[in-house]
Amino acid sequence: MSSSAAVPFWRAAGMTYITYSNICASLVRNCLKEPYKSEAIAREKVHYSISKWSDGKSEKPTIRSDVAED
Amino acid sequence: MLRRGCSFLVRSCERGVAVGARSFSADAPAVAAVDSTFVEAWKKIIPNLDPPKTLLSYMRPRPPTPSSIPSKLTVNLALPYSSVISSKEVDMVIIPATTGQMGVLPGHVATIAELKPGILSVHEGNDLTKYFVSGGFAFIHSNSHTDIVTIEAIPIDRIDSALVQKGLAEFTQKLNSASTDLEKAEAQIGVDVHSALNSALTS
Numbered sequence: 001m002s003s004s005a006a007v008p009f010w011r012a013a014g015m016t017y018i019t020y021s022n023i024c025a026s027l028v029r030n031c032l033k034e035p036y037k038s039e040a041i042a043r044e045k046v047h048y049s050i051s052k053w054s055d056g057k058s059e060k061p062t063i064r065s066d067v068a069e070d
Numbered sequence: 071m072l073r074r075g076c077s078f079l080v081r082s083c084e085r086g087v088a089v090g091a092r093s094f095s096a097d098a099p100a101v102a103a104v105d106s107t108f109v110e111a112w113k114k115i116i117p118n119l120d121p122p123k124t125l126l127s128y129m130r131p132r133p134p135t136p137s138s139i140p141s142k143l144t145v146n147l148a149l150p151y152s153s154v155i156s157s158k159e160v161d162m163v164i165i166p167a168t169t170g171q172m173g174v175l176p177g178h179v180a181t182i183a184e185l186k187p188g189i190l191s192v193h194e195g196n197d198l199t200k201y202f203v204s205g206g207f208a209f210i211h212s213n214s215h216t217d218i219v220t221i222e223a224i225p226i227d228r229i230d231s232a233l234v235q236k237g238l239a240e241f242t243q244k245l246n247s248a249s250t251d252l253e254k255a256e257a258q259i260g261v262d263v264h265s266a267l268n269s270a271l272t273s
Contacts, residue, residue, distance in 0.1 A: 013255035020259065021205055024187055025221035027263045028204040031237060033230045040222075043151060 135213040139177030180212040238264035
């Protein structure tokens with residue numbers, strides 16, 4: 001049985017639903033009026049460290065951050 | 071033995087069909103508030119202590135589907151960081167589904183709808199509250215409870231129209247100059263969201 005369901009344009013371009021949904025949300029957040037906009041941006045800031053593991057050892061971690069380094 | 075197994079299967083299928091295809095219904099069975107098998111097993115081994123409360127007893131049971139259509143709809147609007155509406159009894163909600171604006175009244179058939187960026191309106195008596203949602207899903211259950219989940223839901227008066235116009239112009243321009251599929255898709259998303267915000271401002 002071939003799946004001939006019409007795919008949304010973002011899926012056809014290789015984007016996943018999560019990416020699409022996050023892009024929509026950040027666009028909406030950028031159109032907020034001033035005090036709410038800065039609260040929303042502050043709320044969505046992320047700060048984490050990520051490292052790939054291979055052969056049971058972790059390689060050098062990289063820090064992904066929206067908060068400026070002090 | 072296997073032949074008997076086949077005939078059992080056939081007989082139960084016939085019985086199911088004969089009863090009028092009621093064996094499949096969209097209702098999930100109500101879950102008991104206490105896990106009775108656990109309690110009995112506990113009492114057999116440790117009769118003197120009370121059995122500890124399991125997670126199941128802390129959960130509120132699913133409200134049953136009433137036999138007649140209820141007069142109010144119970145709506146929940148949840149964001150990842152906040153519960154905007156929590157078990158509010160309203161008359162109607164209009165959700166921006168990808169297939170168009172959908173009105174949900176009490177007694178609506180159980181539906182799962184994907185939402186597009188647009189206006190969600192909650193009608194309660196003479197009160198009308200509108201939110202602009204950035205997409206998400208709406209789950210309408212057969213017991214007239216509706217759960218709407220989205221990433222951002224903002225009251226219309228918090229939208230800045232200058233930023234909306236600027237974004238719309240910017241993304242229309244990006245759409246014209248986009249080359250790869252991904253760029254085109256991102257520009258198209260930008261145009262869709264900003265046009266929806268624009269029509270929310272003017273509605």
